[in-house]
Amino acid sequence: MIFYLEQHDPETYRRKARLISVAMAAQLIVFGMLFAQLLTASFGSSLWLNGLGVFLGLLFTSLTFAVLRERPWMKELRYVSGLKQHLARISSYLPVLRRAVAEDNVNALNILSFYHQGMAQLAELNGRTTDDDAERLAEKMEVRLKREEKQLPEKVEGFDPHDLQAFKRS
Template sequence: MMFRLESVDARQYRHKSKRVGWTMAALLLVFGLAFSQLLVQSFGSSFWLNALGVLLGLLATSLIFAWWRRRPDMAEVRYVTRLKQHLARVSAHLSTLRQASRQGDVRALDLLAFYHQGMAQLETLEGRTMDDDAERLAERLELRKQRQLHGLPEEVAGFDPAELDAFRRSEPRT
């Protein structure tokens, strides 16, 4: 299924992301303590009962988060999570993609373009800047030149995991 790059309000994303983080931490603390106290009062004091209480607290917090993240107001958080997952998949093959792009492989050029666009968007959304990374800036410039040379648009609309899978199957094994 195609993953499309979307426009996301960075301020709104950071606000929701912080809210989710603090809420989950508070829920874990409350549930962990509550379950631990309940188990200790019921069965006596034990390190293992306290650990089980924390584990049950983690499970309860995870279930609440699983329900909460499906809500429509969490769309930005879901989008960024999926973006990070796709970037991680592509980054696992960066060296091979870079080599194939130097040889003019259009599929590799598309995947690298997605990677750079996604990383730039992620930096913006999380309020970070990596513009002082000369190596990455040089790679972006080279990628832009390669895409122009092959008549490809500067940017891609998104990422199709099937393209990465097809690239992986066709890459030479060493």
């Protein structure tokens, strides 16, 4: 399944991420304490029962998040989660991709271009800058120049994870 880059408002994403993080942490605390209280009231006080109560609170919070994850108001968080997963997967192939780009492999060039676009977008959404890594900036410039040399568009629209199968990790 191809993952397409989308535009999202960074402020909206950060606001929703903070709100959901606080709500989930509060839910974990409340349900962890509730389950621990119920267990210790029913079976007596024990460190293991308190731990089980916290574990049940974590389980309930995780289930709640899994159910609510598909709601429309979670769109930005789903997108960023998917973007992070794809970038992590690509990063495990970076040495091989860099060698393939040096050999003028267009597929590797597209994947690395997506990687740099995704990293820049992720930094923007999180309110960070990407200007602190000279090596990555040099690689980004090299990819851009090779794309111009091959008359490829400056940006790629998406990433197909199946494209990585052509490259073996080393």
